[in-house]
Amino acid sequence: MQVFTWVVDIVVILGMAYLTFAMALAGWFAGLRKGEAVTLLPERGSKRRNLAVQITVAVVSLAICTALIYLLWIPIPLNASPRGELLLRIFGLVLFLSGAIVVVSARRVLGRMWGLSTSREVKLLPDHRLVKSGPYKLIRHPMYSGWWIALVGAILIYRTWILVLLLAFSLLAFVRRARLEEKVLADRFGAEWQAYAASTKSLIPFIY
DSSP: HHHHHHHHHHHHHHHIIIIIIIIIHHHHHOOOOOOOOSSSOOOSOOHHHHHHHHHHHHHHHHHHHHHHHHTTTBBBBOOOOOHHHHHHHHHHHHHHHHHHHHHHHHHHGGGGOOOOOOOOOOOOOOTOOOOOOOOGGSOOOOHHHHHHHHHHHHHHHHHHHHHHHHHHHHHHHHHHHHHHHHHHHHHHHHHHHHHHHTSSSSSSSTTO
């Protein structure tokens, strides 16, 4: 059981590091250098200064978030038997890996069309195209859905209040962000977007 716990911890830590650092932030930094990414603060002054400010804000925000997760890592009371504990960890690991695979798959299908958006801004490329393949055949925002699935898996594994709060916050933030993205895409692609939206669900396959 102890070895399995270590394995699960390593998988989750590496998975979260890849989803947040290696994939999301690295892609955003690259977009910033090209002027293709959204900015966290209004741009002022030189391009180099703006780049430094945006990166600093992102790194500080991530550090604060990491510190809060550490400080608020408060367990949710649950009197589970050793067998029940093991089953929860196994099911949680399956969900975490499934969600991570969905996120990575969707990111790869998007390719250079991917861009980190916020609840106030979405930035499309001049030659942007509408991606409708891979997981985008079923839902229009698989990266958000995959992240939620991964978080639910992490909650089952660790059962702490901070992960529940993180899930609640990301649900509200991503639903709002998805609506903004769809408005921007509808304005850009018109009839093509309307046809695509009519044939897919937004966040949950066959349901919503």
